[in-house]
Amino acid sequence: MTSADALAGAVVRAWTFVYTVGAGASIREARRDEIASDLFEHARGLADEGIESRAVAGQMLARCFLGIGADVSWRIQVAFGQRRAVEEGVQMSERVKRNWWIPSAIALIGGGIVFGFLSYRNRIDEGWDPSLLDSAGTVLTAGLVFVVLPIWALVVRRSHPGWTLVMLAPAIVISLSPLLWIDEAVRDFEPILVLLAAAIVTLVGALTNLAQASVSDGAQPSAAA
Amino acid sequence: MRRREGALIPLEVAVLAAGLGLRGAGEPEFHGFSLAKAIRDGDRARRLTAHGTLYKALDRMERMGLLESRWEAPEIAAAQRRPRRRLYRVTGQGERALDEARETAMARSIERGMA
Numbered sequence: 449m450t451s452a453d454a455l456a457g458a459v460v461r462a463w464t465f466v467y468t469v470g471a472g473a474s475i476r477e478a479r480r481d482e483i484a485s486d487l488f489e490h491a492r493g494l495a496d497e498g499i500e501s502r503a504v505a506g507q508m509l510a511r512c513f514l515g516i517g518a519d520v521s522w523r524i525q526v527a528f529g530q531r532r533a534v535e536e537g538v539q540m541s542e543r544v545k546r547n548w549w550i551p552s553a554i555a556l557i558g559g560g561i562v563f564g565f566l567s568y569r570n571r572i573d574e575g576w577d578p579s580l581l582d583s584a585g586t587v588l589t590a591g592l593v594f595v596v597l598p599i600w601a602l603v604v605r606r607s608h609p610g611w612t613l614v615m616l617a618p619a620i621v622i623s624l625s626p627l628l629w630i631d632e633a634v635r636d637f638e639p640i641l642v643l644l645a646a647a648i649v650t651l652v653g654a655l656t657n658l659a660q661a662s663v664s665d666g667a668q669p670s671a672a673a
Numbered sequence: 674m675r676r677r678e679g680a681l682i683p684l685e686v687a688v689l690a691a692g693l694g695l696r697g698a699g700e701p702e703f704h705g706f707s708l709a710k711a712i713r714d715g716d717r718a719r720r721l722t723a724h725g726t727l728y729k730a731l732d733r734m735e736r737m738g739l740l741e742s743r744w745e746a747p748e749i750a751a752a753q754r755r756p757r758r759r760l761y762r763v764t765g766q767g768e769r770a771l772d773e774a775r776e777t778a779m780a781r782s783i784e785r786g787m788a
Contacts, residue, residue: 460724478759481744482705483724485756489706490721492755507721511709515725522729 456505457487460512467519471526546606546660549653552646553602553616559643560594560619593618601654609661613654620654623647681774684722684730687712689739689771692763702743702760705731731761739767 464483468476487508494504568586572578578586601615623643681689691711695703703711705728709721734740742761750757763771 464724479728481756482728482759485704485758486706486709486724488756489704489758493706493710511721511723512725513723514720515723515727515729518723518725518729520725522725522732 452501452505453491453508456508457491460487460508463512463516463519467523471523472530475526546657549649549656550602552649552653553598555642555646556616556619556623556650557594557598559646560590560598560623563640563643564590564594593622605654605657606661609654609658613658616650616654620647620651624651680777681770684726685734685739686771686774687716688730688734689763689767689774691715692740692761693768693771696763702762704758704760708761734767735761737766738764739770740764 460483461480464480468479471479490508490511491504494507495501568590597615598619601612605612624647626640626644688708691708692703694715695701695707695711700707708731709727712718713721731740731742735742740761741764742759745758745760747757
């Protein structure tokens with residue numbers, strides 16, 4: 449680069465520096481590097497074509513000035529994109545804060561089905577000979593306690609947090625019952641600890657959900673006000 | 674310029690046409706300045722596309738899936754003592770969009786001729 453196109457290049461770089469200030473680091477560096485590359489190729493390419501340095505400088509400045517409107521509108525778009533990303537991030541963290549316990553409730557449902565099936569089979573192995581009515585009753589009760597009510601509870605967790613706790617209670621209480629004979633239960637079947645953990649986390653989650661809902665209801669301005 | 678849904682604006686058509694022209698000339702990947710020169714030569718224009726206009730369009734076209742880009746390896750740029758280049762290439766979607774834009778333009782010019 450000669451002095452004229454070096455000066456023009458410095459002006460363009462300065463403008464690029466100005467309009468990219470505050471943009472995300474990767475976006476900012478990408479645009480600055482891309483303009484630096486363009487300026488270099490411009491100076492070299494036109495010098496190879498035998499175009500005078502002052503003419504190259506003039507072209508560089510013209511390309512810069514004629515693109516200022518597009519630069520500014522691009523920068524505005526970037527700013528909006530960043531704000532949207534931040535807002536989406538906040539929404540996501542809000543969602544995580546509200547729903548962190550859902551996986552444990554799902555584990556409780558899955559664990560309930562597995563342990564229910566295993567204990568049913570155990571009892572059969574131990575000589576229990578249920579009638580059709582007994583079998584149907586057992587399956588329906590287990591299905592109600594470990595599948596229907598918990599799923600329903602999860603669906604209405606925001607609108608009816610109190611009912612969510614009530615509907616989860618049977619599954620939680622049954623899953624926590626091995627705590628009464630924990631040594632024996634763990635000795636017989638170690639994975640029972642997973643069910644216990646899921647029940648405890650789900651209980652805490654359902655209570656937190658109830659507290660969060662009460663707080664956000666309290667924060668709502670009343671319709672009468 | 675207000676964009677009709679699914680339509681390309683003239684600069685985007687010029688970018689895709691120039692990019693495919695460079696590919697035809699044995700340069701499947703191109704950087705911003707080589708593209709600006711190809712557009713100028715293709716349009717027989719006197720001026721190179723402005724920085725802001727060009728790079729904003731490239732950014733938008735990449736998000737639309739019409740172009741793909743990558744930064745060249747820094748070692749290559751260092752060996753040639755120049756800033757590293759961002760290399761673009763026209764995607765299949767870009768080629769199809771250009772074909773559609775040309776067909777639409779042709780159909781419109783025929784309609785105008787018949788009117």
